[in-house]
Amino acid sequence: MERRVLGRTGRLVSVVGLGTWQLGADWGDVEEGDARAVLDASAEAGVTFFDTADVYGDGRSEQIIGSYLADNPGHGITVATKMGRRDAQDPDNFTLAKFREWTDRSRANLRTERLDLVQLHCPPTAVYSRDEVYDALDTLVADGAVASYGVSVETVDEALTAIARPGVASVQIILNAFRLKPLDEVLPAASAAGVGIIARVPLASGLLSGKYTRDTTFADDDHRTYNRDGSAFDVGETFAGVDFETGVEAAHQFSDLVRDTVAQDLTPAQAAIAWIWQQPGVTTVIPGARNVEQARSNAVAGSAEVLGPLFASGIREIYDEHIRAAVHDRW
Template identity: 40%
Template sequence: MKTRALGKSGFEVSEIGLGCWQLGNDFGPVEDEEATKILQTATGEGIHFFDTADVYGGGLSEERIGQWRKTLSKPPIIATKVGRNGELYPNGYSKVKVKQSLQASAKRLGVEAIDLAQLHCVPRDVLFSGDILAWMEDLKQEGVIKHFGASVEMLDEAMFCCEHAELASLQILFNVFRQDAVDSLLPLAEKNDVGIIVRLPLASGLLTGKMGLNHTFNAHDHRSYNKDGAAFHVGETFNGIPFEKGVVLVEALKEKLPEDQNILDVSLRWILDQPQVSSIIAGASRSSQVMRNAAASNLPPLSKELHSLLADFYRAEVRNEIRGGI
């Protein structure tokens, strides 16, 4: 497993990380034994960067990570998020409440100070006021957190955050079906030494190439109840693309790829070919998925021709299908 710098934090993180939303049972039930197996498999594969949030399973994901962390001789780097629990979202934000939420997360994780605390897709007006970023800077100085970043939904939000002098990282939606950050955000992130953490690298599973038009999802899975944005931002599910259209687009792209290229490998490697990316936080409900994702770290870079093909396909076929903005 290769490592990369996480912006100005001083952390070296595995370029494939583990997204731990599933460990909150928000995609369907994951038993304690399987959750531990997923975490153990990740460390066995060289993954030492884990991303969670206080709202994943109402704190269950953090609790599971905290219990597992106690068994390790060398603790990994753990990032969590703040800003979407009922005490704060959508209009209860204050520095005191943000601090209390972060302290509760630290307790569940079993740490004195959180390695990386990320604003969790807070409302645009709250973000753009600038106050909440100043609070995070204060909480870093107070020792509640070691570093802070932001997880955002839109590129203009990312560009705004990227200008904050103390911001260590940005977590964004980014994949071969959402490429706009390449020309706009990534150069600015490099200039300002902000690490890029990629979520939805496989567009909620579309880019595994294994989903057909008749694929069904557990009722507790956001891919069932949020496919049209009923519960939260539509871009967080299937990249904002209608599921049926997404399946058709994946099949069309598979037809264009060289015979020796797998769409899942191509999708992960394309992201890693962007030097500004620090880590891909790929989620997993089974340990076998962790191993499959981790293998991308050792794949060779894609050819210039393949990069051109993917860029052309995105602009011509995919971009106009994305709902909710970019």
């Protein structure tokens, strides 16, 4: 699998990483043994970047990763976690004292003295512009609690604000065939500044696998059921903010596009992942996986041949016809 340097962290990571929200909560139940099997299959397939957060399963995702890595010394895996959603989303809560509290908890969960990368977890927009926030993050680095810091954002404007800060190593943002806006300004700005881009929600919560129909249902504790209206968190995190029925129709067209224009034997999900990491400026893509088969299938996309301009133009056509009006100006 191809590897790239993750921005100002200086770390070499696989172009396909692993998002571990699924292993903590909000995607239905995943047993710990199954979660560890996903981590193991990903590592065996060449994945060297795990992304987690302190709120995934109230720390369960971090704990499972910490246990797995402790049992596999010399693993060479970079772990990125996130902080900031354990308290009320008030900009005044983003202080050095809170940062120390949150990172101390993550260090214990991950069984490490120093976190590889800690990201602000989609905080209120005002946080990205506060000098004291970055001063506090710089202090964490100076203290040795974290090696590098970055941000996870909801909007293009938040990303551009963070990229302008000299200490920000990486920006995590939703980027997929149904969320193209970051291609216009964020990726070029990140490349120019030497900031890494971590692309999340690459399959639009599974839509781009092409396996869903209008009748597909999800468990009650799955965010694809309870957050369709954005009542739990930003609706852009669920199906990339696309109405489910619209997304299903667009996803079927995407599957047809893969079949008609991709010479390799790739599934729609693999093609969706490969297309993202092949965009200039993207460092790594973090699809999730609930089982070993999904983990191995996702990793295959990290060695896919370059997808051609016909595929890219087809994505644009689908986006413009079905998606743009609903999402482009919102995020």
